Amino acid sequence: MIQIGRYNDLPVVRQLPRGLQLDGGRAGEILLPKQYLTGDEQVGDVMTVFIYRDSEDRLIATTEQPKVQVGEFAYLNVVDETKHGCFLDWGLPKDLFVPFSEQRQALKKGKQALVRVYLDDSNRIAASAKIDSFLLDIDDANVYKKGDEVTIVSAAKSDLGLKVIVNGTHWGLIYESDLFEPLKRGDKRKAYIKRVRDDHKLEISLRPLGFAKVEGLAGEVLDKLKAEGGFIALSDKSSPEAIKRVFKCSKNAFKQAIGTLYKQQLIKIEKEGIRLL
Structure with missing residues (x-):
């Protein structure tokens, strides 16, 4: 079964003047337009492609690399505003939509926003600036232990240091005294659990312990x-x-x-x- 908004390995089933038809399983055949082809592709080849919806809401494949996939966080530029929401540049021809209902405050063209990409109830790719709704409270200190390697996304400055998103699921904090290198909002990198506090908050280190x-x-x-x-x-x-x-x-x-x-x-x-x- 294909994953919309993520990379998929799909076999070529037909060659057409407009591109290749890929086997999308229960989703049917999916077009990979000819502008993404090298000319060496053959029926039976397996292509690694990103699947999303075009302007006519049809599933489409591309070999271009978006800045973020479904389930991930990213800091993106706002490129347009409408009465229904705004659009972000995520590196593909069709911009990424953020409904008004998923904005903490109105996002303005020319600004940037930290968002999480998700599939809505109609299986359309969208983004939300309501980060907290996608992050969990740690109710079990055994979820992480000191020294664990994690992936963080830099989120926002705080009075104590830098708030980060840990493994795409939890909030963490890097204290100002531990910020030995500059991190811009949206930067993604490896880090380490420095401490799981009694209140289950995560303290993060940029270096192994x-x-x-x-x-x-x-x-x-x-x-x-x-x-x-x-x-x-x-x-x-x-x-x-x-x-x-x-x-x-x-x-x-x-x-x-x-x-x-x-x-x-x-x-x-x-x-x-x-x-x-």
């Missing part, structure tokens, strides 16, 4: 040394600001990293910096 954290940063320092010809003018005496500017980490984490490299006899710590052995 514990010894893995030191190993990972130590590797970055080693790579930087090699790239800089074997010497970096930073040491355990350098200012926290100078260290954060180069390695996007705290001074304490940097000291642990170079300590690891020193114990492995990979570097020499000098007064003016560290040198590769």
Whole structure:
């Protein structure tokens, strides 16, 4: 069964002047227009395509890559407004619709919005800016544990730091003191569970925890040394600001990293910096 609003692997069943007909199972044949073809496709080939609806509400296939799929969050540009809602640029010819009922406040052309893409009751692809309605409360601390790797989407600044969406299902927070690199709204990346609080809120770290954290940063320092010809003018005496500017980490984490490299006899710590052995 095909998944509307996501990538599908579909076999070619017919070649037509206007493109290829793909086997969509119970959905019937789905057209892949000729502008997306290389000319090497044959009947029986399996094509990886994105399935959505065209302006006439017909299922259509494309090899173009949208900025977001159904079930995902993204920060998109508002390109048009109508009396029924607004449209977002998600990288496909037909823009993504956000009904008024799914806007927390009126979205304006030229602005951006963090949205979640979903299928409405008629199996049409739409987007919602009401993020909270798609996120769950954690009522079981066993859902996550300290050190778990997760995927986050940067959502909004708060008084304490940065709110993020964790694995597309829960809210999390990166404290300001742990923001060692800039994250723009909508940025997606790997992160780690720093703590599951007693109230079941998630604290997030951008770096692996514990010894893995030191190993990972130590590797970055080693790579930087090699790239800089074997010497970096930073040491355990350098200012926290100078260290954060180069390695996007705290001074304490940097000291642990170079300590690891020193114990492995990979570097020499000098007064003016560290040198590769």
